[in-house]
Amino acid sequence: MxxxxxxxxxxxxxxxxxxxxxxxxxxxxxxxxxxxxxxxxxxxxxxxxxxxxxxxxxxxxxxxxxxxxxxxxxxxxxxxxxxxxxxxxxxxxxxxxxxxxxxxxxxxxxxxxxxxxxxxxxxxxxxxxxxxxxxxxxxxxxxxxxxxxxxxxxxxxxxxxxxxxxxxxxxxxxxxxxxxxxxxxxxxxxxxxxxxxxxxxxxxEKRHIPVKLDYRDIRSLKKTVTMMKNNLAAYPTGEELAKVAGMSPARYLLAFRKHYGTTPYECLKEMRLNQALLLLKNSDYGIATIAEKVGYHNSGHFARLFKNAYGLGPREYRKIHGIK
Structure with a gap:
């Protein structure tokens, strides 16, 4: 109806x-x-x-x-x-x-x-x-x-x-x-x-980037995002990502920025911080463990990135949600 x-x-x-x-x-x-x-x-x-x-x-x-x-x-x-x-x-x-x-x-x-x-x-x-x-x-x-x-x-x-x-x-x-x-x-x-x-x-996103993309390029770029998302703790190089996309490293970086409006590194960082946000709220893992799970071996570095993104540190975030 x-x-x-x-x-x-x-x-x-x-x-x-x-x-x-x-x-x-x-x-x-x-x-x-x-x-x-x-x-x-x-x-x-x-x-x-x-x-x-x-x-x-x-x-x-x-x-x-x-x-x-x-x-x-x-x-x-x-x-x-x-x-x-x-x-x-x-x-x-x-x-x-x-x-x-x-x-x-x-x-x-x-x-x-x-x-x-x-x-x-x-x-x-x-x-x-x-x-x-x-x-x-x-x-x-x-x-x-x-x-x-x-x-x-x-x-x-x-x-x-x-x-x-x-x-x-x-x-x-x-x-x-x-x-x-x-x-x-x-x-x-x-x-x-x-x-x-x-x-x-x-x-x-409106900045002009001198590269043209077709549907195959976009599909290849999505493969690299899926690769990063499936293993947030990994550290893929630009060359490795470009190889997955079937592009030269220079064209891959231009194509990625053209389609996603950011760099592969920033995209990976965003996925990591988003996952950290959910783990801090929905799990009992310690902050150091969460940092490891999303690819940061130094929990202090992770806490600084988290605070830069959200305006408060991981412990403060847990505190406002009543999580110890």
Whole structure:
């Protein structure tokens, strides 16, 4: 059944076998728990007065793999942070895509979307749902009436899912303990901060780089990113990455900057810091161990990089999340 995006997501908890927790719910937002027969965990919806913005925070583990079918008539934009990779989706008759950890952007094309969550595996995400009116109002301020709409933003985020500053804003949204109007003011300020960071990043990407890329080049570049992501503790040289991409080292560096707007080293650093952020929040590993796992043998050097990226050190980050 076709419906608005706000209506769809507000009715979603029932479809996921979630039960509202009255003492943690109000007109501003609701918290649900998954029925024990179907799994465990919670799901939170935070609704804003004008019904143009909705924030969802999910942290649950279904007992069995399930499919969720979504058909929404309204145009909207969704920007998510996934902390797990146990979900997959497909749009219309396209192939199934695995959801990876990091930032993901989706524009509703009014096609049927199928989402799958794997049984027995945790699902953790934060979703920012914006109606087209909310999104357009913000970007018209920066780009005017002639901006290239949402596709440019989607392309940017899909190429840069590990940006530390964006992932950190999502962590601030998830960790917010405010209530009532203070909660709404804080969360909307974070949404605006997120969109502003995207605008800033896109502006930096506009620099002209004298190299042309075709789809085979882009596919080869993605292979090198996958190689780095699969072994964050490794130290691949520029020559090794260029060999994987089938390019000369000089062309590889130009091609990488052209497509991703950054260098391979910076991309690797972003992936490492993003993974460190999740490990600090979701594991009991010591900071030195986490530093090793993401490729830094010197925990002091790791702490300095972390602070430069997020504005606070690893210990401070754990402290604000109540983790010792």
């Amino acid at each position: 076709l419906q608005s995006v706000i209506d769809y997501y507000l009715n979603l908890p029932e479809a996921l076998h979630l039960v509202k927790i009255p003492e943690l719910s109000s007109n501003d937002g609701s918290t649900y728990r998954m029925q024990s027969d179907y799994g465990s965990g919670t799901f939170q919806t935070i609704r804003f007065e004008d019904d143009m913005l909705l924030i969802l925070i999910g942290d649950y583990t279904p007992k069995k793999t399930f499919e969720k079918v979504c058909e929404i008539s309204e145009e909207y934009i969704e920007i998510d942070q996934f902390e797990t990779d146990s979900s997959s989706f497909k749009i219309g008759k396209r192939k199934i895509n695995q959801v990876e950890r990091g930032i993901y952007c989706y524009i509703n094309t009014q096609k049927t979307t199928y989402t799958y969550c794997e049984g027995g595996k945790p699902v953790r995400f934060t979703k920012i749902i914006m109606t087209k009116k909310y999104f357009d109002t913000f970007f018209h301020v920066h780009f005017g009436e002639g901006y290239e709409k949402s596709k440019t933003i989607t392309d940017y985020l899909m190429k840069n899912p590990y940006l530390p500053e964006l992932n950190f804003v999502f962590q601030q949204i998830t960790g917010c303990q405010a209530v009532g109007k203070t909660l709404h003011l804080y969360l909307e300020s974070k949404v605006i901060e997120l969109l502003t960071l995207i605008v800033t990043g896109m502006e930096k």
